[in-house]
């Protein structure tokens with residue numbers, strides 16, 4: 200008989216007690232056991248980012264984690280972004296700039312963008328594109344997604360300038376993130392810690408996966424960071 204474990208997930212400030220097998224992924228438990236179906240499942244291989252949630256202030260692929268690994272941890276999902284009827288600036292920006300078509304990728308993009316804007320409010324355009332490139336939109340609505348994230352960044356900076364800090368539960372806007380610092384840049388987003396390979400000598404490593412997609416605008420061909428690293432390794436090996 201498969202052993203089950205009792206775990207507690209703190210999702211959007213609420214505790215969910217769950218009994219689950221060790222083999223089940225975090226995204227499955229969030230959707231099936233906690234009933235929070237806003238987090239989507241796409242590839243289940245860590246490529247598309249549709250399942251992105253924020254775990255302890257870091258955006259993660261919920262399809263690549265076991266639920267038992269998140270036991271006792273704080274998780275934020277797309278359901279926790281709005282504060283009642285008041286949308287988070289990133290949600291409003293996606294509406295205003297038509298940042299979604301079918302909307303399948305949207306929860307993942309929202310959580311990724313919120314996480315990076317909270318961690319690096321003053322992030323530059325180039326770096327923002329690198330971070331967003333880790334998620335895929337099957338409708339290829341990238342230009343509007345970029346516009347929406349830029350607009351949300353401006354709006355969040357405005358709020359930070361008037362209120363002295365980013366929107367957060369402590370500012371009376373529960374659900375608007377857990378960032379409590381000032382507007383000055385904080386630690387870089389994990390996706391940016393390594394210099395993107397394409398900056399080195401202007402080489403643009405395109406992954407075999409992305410090269411196959413005729414729908415991908417050139418900027419987005421290097422979307423999978425894992426594939427980027429693999430491509431770089433191959434390149435280095437072939438140079439040596």
Ligand code: FES
Pocket residue numbers: 239240241242243244245246247248249250251260261262263
């Ligand atoms: S479903 Fe998790 S990355 Fe695609």
Ligand code: FES
Pocket residue numbers: 298299300301302303304305335336337338339340
């Ligand atoms: S809006 Fe359809 S997948 Fe992105």
